[in-house]
Amino acid sequence: MALLLWASPGLAxxxxxxxxxxxxxxxxxxxxxxxxxxxxxxxxxxxAELREGQVLRIPERGYYYVxxxxxxxxxxxxxxxxxxxxxxxxxxxxxxxxxFGQRLVLPGSEGGESRSEAERRWGRPRHRGVVRFMRPAxxxxxxxxxxxxxGAIRRGPLRRLAHLLRDRRTQQERNPHxxxxxLLTQISDHFGGRQIVILSGYRPSGGGTRESSRHVNGxxxxxxxxxxxxxxxxxxxxxxxxxxxxxYPNSSFVHVDxxxxxxxxxxxxxxxxxxxxxxxxRERETIDPPSE
Numbered sequence: 701m702a703l704l705l706w707a708s709p710g711l712a713x714x715x716x717x718x719x720x721x722x723x724x725x726x727x728x729x730x731x732x733x734x735x736x737x738x739x740x741x742x743x744x745x746x747x748a749e750l751r752e753g754q755v756l757r758i759p760e761r762g763y764y765y766v767x768x769x770x771x772x773x774x775x776x777x778x779x780x781x782x783x784x785x786x787x788x789x790x791x792x793x794x795x796x797x798x799x800f801g802q803r804l805v806l807p808g809s810e811g812g813e814s815r816s817e818a819e820r821r822w823g824r825p826r827h828r829g830v831v832r833f834m835r836p837a838x839x840x841x842x843x844x845x846x847x848x849x850x851g852a853i854r855r856g857p858l859r860r861l862a863h864l865l866r867d868r869r870t871q872q873e874r875n876p877h878x879x880x881x882x883l884l885t886q887i888s889d890h891f892g893g894r895q896i897v898i899l900s901g902y903r904p905s906g907g908g909t910r911e912s913s914r915h916v917n918g919x920x921x922x923x924x925x926x927x928x929x930x931x932x933x934x935x936x937x938x939x940x941x942x943x944x945x946x947x948y949p950n951s952s953f954v955h956v957d958x959x960x961x962x963x964x965x966x967x968x969x970x971x972x973x974x975x976x977x978x979x980x981x982r983e984r985e986t987i988d989p990p991s992e
Contacts, residue, residue, distance in 0.1 A: 714758040714760070715755050715758065716730075717754070717756075722750060724750065725746075727756065733758065737759040737764075738758070740766060740767045741756075741801060743800055760939070763806065764803075765802070766803075766804065772794060786807060819892065823894070824892060827893065828889050828893075829889065830893065831893075832893065833898060834897045835901075836897065837899075841895075844857035846882075851882075853881055862874060862875045864901070865901025872904055874918045876902070877918050879919075880918065880958050883940070883958060884896060887925070887956075894925050894928060896923055896924075897923060897924045897926060898923050899921075899953045901921050914944070920944075920956065920957035921956060923954060924952060933954045934954050937956050942958065943956060943958060944957040944958075944959050944963040945964050946964075947964075947965070948968075949966070950968055
């Protein structure tokens, strides 16, 4: 069954279905993108022959798509940015290996929107890097700055966040993964520093939570943002690499988790119902539901 996904025009990923006789260069000219970026975004050679009906992902503004032989230093030099900042924005190390077609966020852009575009849409954070959290289950709120100016995790705020994300049933705590902390900070800044409402954070295995769930190892949260539609949160999260995104149209949250590869799923079930996973046939991301 195909599912119609509601995507905001500014964040939705564009696709092109190849017609007879079209080439990469012709399609690149149509969308005003670099042919090398178009090829890399689809893991193709520039000279690749296309087949009729083939679906191509159109490169988005604010991103760089890794080409064969690229390195972080080379990409940074070509785009007049520092390799350290490029690594920080993408939550990778300076010497991290890059894969062909990998999508990197360029500093100064956020999820395909420039910083100024995001600020016009969602407002400017009063203090960039400061995150406001709310946990309705405990009626608790915290306001923390999780990262130092150099991007390192601050241990005091980490402990406060771990306490907020504790298991509702057992009160057990576990420090959230560093990448999850950076992700939540990035999401907060993108949406103007609006309050992040956490529905579920750390959960030990048992009681309906499987050992394989990313909630068990502090890599996942179920969340929403005050004043932001879940569809907008979903669309932004899907622009980020190495992230799992679960959309629950009949529930009140979006699931996000950090992982080694990108994944996306849609579950139409309501509260207390069995999972009802569906997929749009046009989807490129792996359907990889969380083990809960």
